Structure formats: C-alpha cells, structure tokens
Amino acid sequence: MFEIRHQDPIGCQEDCLIIGLQNVQDKFGGRLSLLDQQFNGALTELVKSGDLSAKCHCLSVIHTLGRMQVKRIVFVGLGKPKELKKQDLKKAFGKAFKQMKKMRWTSAGIALDTFTTVHITALDAAFALSEALPLSTYEFEGYKRKPNIPDAPVGRAAVFADGKDEEELKAVLKKGYVYGKATNAARTLVNMPSNLLTASQLAVYARQLSRKYDFEIEILEKEEMEKLGMGALLAVNQGSVEPPRMIVLKYQGKAEWSGALGLVGKGVTFDTGGYSLKTKAGMTGMKTDMAGAAAVFGAMEVIGELQLQQNVVAVIPATDNMISGNAFKADDVITSLSGKTIEILNTDAEGRLILADAVTYAKQHGASYIVDVATLTGGVITALGRDKTGAMTNDEVFFEKVLEASAETGEFIWRLPITEADQEKIRDSKIADLNNSPAREGHAIMGGVFIGEFAENTPWVHLDIAGTATAEKESDLGPAGATGVMVRTLAVLAERMAVK
Ligand code: BES
Ligand code: MN
Ligand code: ZN
Secondary structure, three states: OEEEEOOOHHHOOOOEEEEEEEOOOOOOOHHHHHHHHHOOOHHHHHHHOOOOOOOOOOEEEEEOOOOOOOOEEEEEEEEOHHHOOHHHHHHHHHHHHHHHHHHOOOEEEEEHHHHOOOOOOHHHHHHHHHHHHHHHHOOOOOOOOOOOOOOOOOOEEEEEOOOOOHHHHHHHHHHHHHHHHHHHHHHHHHHOOOOOOOHHHHHHHHHHHHHHHOOEEEEEOHHHHHHHOOHHHHHHHOOOOOOOEEEEEEEOOOOOOOOEEEEEEOEEEEEOOOOOOOOHHHHOOHHHOOHHHHHHHHHHHHHHHHOOOOOEEEEEEEEEEOOOOOOOOOOOEEEOOOOOEEEOOOOOOOHHHHHHHHHHHHHHOOEEEEEEEEOOOOHHHHHHOOOOEEEEEOOHHHHHHHHHHHHHHOOOEEEOOOOHHHHHHHOOOOOOOEEOOOOOOOHHHHHHHHHHHHHOOOOEEEEEOOOOOEEOOOEOOEOOEEOOOOHHHHHHHHHHHOOO
C-alpha cells in the first residue's frame, strides 16, 4: 500500500501528486520552489489570481500538461501552519483521497514535507495520511447485484520523504493503516442488516478474529447463560427465535493476567423496543444498535495487529430485542448475573440490561478497568447532538485517560454527571433492587447510572454513542452511515495503558 521514496516529488510517476499548500507569504518559496520552476513561475501566478488557494479545506487540481511525468497535482489547502491541527490534516488528506476515488485515480505520490509545520512532524503527517486513506475511501459493498464498491480503488501511495527515520516512518504508515482498516471493519458490521448479522454471526466474527490474532475466546450459549444466571441478557433475548451469545475475547500482552482493560460493547443486533414498542419511524435504523460491539471488535483488531503490551478482555453481550408470546414485559422482575434484581419499567431500555451482565462478567474475567460502549439512548442525541459521544464515569483518573485518548483521535466526548439523587431514582423500586428506566427526564444519564451500579468499585467509563455511531451525511473521512466511532479511541487508550 505505502512505499517510501527518498527522492524529490518532482520525479513522481503515480496518477497524481498530492501537495499540501500552506498559507504563508511566499507559497512557492522554500520546499516548493523547484516545483514552481517546472512551470516557469506559473503556480505563483495561479495563487495571485486566486485560482489556487491555500485556504484550509480547499482542493485544487491542476494538470501538468506534459511539464512533469505525473499528469496532475492535487493541491490541498492547509490554512495557516500555526493553526493547523492533526485532525485538520487528516481531513485534508481525506478530501484528496476522496477526489482520487471519484476520478478513479488509483495511485498517488505524496510530498510529505509539504504537510509538516513547527507542530506537525513528518511522522504525524504520515500517520494522518495512512489513517485517512482507508477511512475516506471506505464504502459499504451492500447487496446490489452490481456492488457499490469502485472497480478501481485507491490502492497505492508513494510517500516522498527525506532519508531520515525510514524504519519509524514505515511503522507509522502501517499503524495508521491498521487504525483505518479496523475502523472500516467496524463500519461494515454496523452497516450490515440484522437478518444477516445475528448474535450467532457476531460470534462467528469473533471466532475469526480470535484465530487471526490468537485471542483466547469464550462464547456462551443460552444453556450456559442459564447455568451462570445471566438473567438480564436472557430477559432481553426471551422474545426472540435467534439465540443470544455472550462473547469474550482475551488478549494477554503481559506476563501476568492482571490490570486488564475490559472493553464491553452493546451488541443488540436489532432493537424493536420489545413490548415498549418503538414507532415505525423509530425502529428503522435499529440494525446499528450493535455499534458498541463493533467498536470493541475494531479496537481488538488494532490491539491484535500492534501486539500491545497490555492485557485486554472484550465482552460482547449479543441478542436482538423482539416481541412474541415469550418476550419479557414491563413489570417483570429479573435477576442479573450480579445477583441484583431489576424491575422492568421499559423493555426498550434493553441495552443497559445486557450491559449489566456483561460488565459483571468482565469483572469476573479480571477486568480492572472497564469501558462500556453503547448506542444506549436517544437522550444523548437530544443533549449533545450527533457529533459528540456522551461519557460518564465513577473514576476521575481513569476518565482523564479516556478523554486524552479521545482528544488524540478527534472523537469528541463530553461528560454527563452522576449524582446521588440519580442513583436513588435507579434504586427506587418497591419490589426489586433497581428499576431499568425511572423516567424520561435525563434518560441518557439514567442509562449510565444503571450500568454504574454493576461496575461498582471498578474504575469505569461509559460511552453513549447513540448519536455518533452513524452519520447522516458523508464527511471527509467517510460516507454516510456507520462511522466506526470509538474504535480508535479505545485502541489509543489500550496503547497508552501498555507498558512501553
Ligand atoms: N437503541 C436505543 C437507543 C438509540 C436511539 C440508539 C436512537 C440510536 C438512535 C435504546 O435501546 C433505546 O431504546 N433507548 C431508549 C431508552 C428509554 C426507553 C429510557 C431511548 O433512548 O428512547
Ligand atoms: Mn431500546
Ligand atoms: Zn437499543
């Protein structure tokens, strides 16, 4: 996919040459002067006439008209170098790659040092481009007789760089690509419909991952769940003809199995709401209710690829939420794996139920830290919109680590509080220890508070991705549909927890 070339990009022979254009006084001075000379100063003229812009997010393609071997140059405006952030750079690369995809150019040369600034090193730029390439050109194949994927994908990039740090550069290019690919794998799972991606199919997927990366795997079937007393997951599955699965993947990156990071992902393959039935408009799109599970699988893929020195246990409770003569109902009282009893007030608050058993199970598997990821509430969309993931925690120090990881990936998270008054609401039941849905008010918070009852003293962060798991519009880094949100943040978290 990536090749490193220790030459001047003028020698580029790919379908196009991608150059970062920074908004500085003499845009074709310094490292770009040689290029301008190829055109007898015409590029400078184009800037003057406004036909070529260094404004951030501005893309200009010029044909080389035989003056260079490469047929065209894609200039990506980067704005003022001092203001350029790593995330902007990623988007800028995404824009360029999307253009390539559209034009069916399959190979690119990239003038790496035109993307560096005082704050952004060549390695930063290399990471940005190698992550942006798979992300921006992703497309879900779908099930049309004529598939959606392009016949000529962007397949090769030659990175023109100076001879320094060749090994490091190679490693970073690989790493960014791994991150992007794993995010795309999560996107594909989320984009798949629930008749094709059932709980048992999620288990099949987990088994493939375990084979590829040598993860230890445990897949619980219904009978074993009954023996263990996973009453919460079983209750949600009760109305379904599709059997549930509790999926556990273990990656041991340290000599001893201790201090493990637990990643718990909501795997509701389809959410009808159960007897607290959703409206027909509210129900469409609910095939994406396993995006938390997909994010965890994606993160495990990165962890397996990079062979991190950190212990990680992934726990995925998988089922759909259906109705039938057997389905669970409002007023039912169930007993969770933890032993805590739950009065069901709303069968549509099913995510927190299956996560309750999964969090308990993660602790039983030795998780010392837990992050749960879930498309948990419509409330989080009302509160934070569709571009911020809601977070909650019982541990300031651990939350800070998650927040730092999210800042690094650009996957914005914002914290909601947990108060004692809210805990009282969740514990308010005449006949059980907890109820699963006290009221509509602040219900994004209630979901987190409920899961917190099962995390207990284990440092825990809850991520509600109901708004961020899917995008209504395409962006520089991907099409509309599943985003693969939190794959990268979870993986960066694991990386940062790993001993160096
Ligand atoms: N899967 C939904 C949350 C959701 C809503 C995800 C919209 C993506 C888009 C979840 O299981 C749910 O139904 N939540 C209810 C909770 C309520 C019953 C307390 C909700 O948010 O309305
Ligand atoms: Mn629901
Ligand atoms: Zn749901």
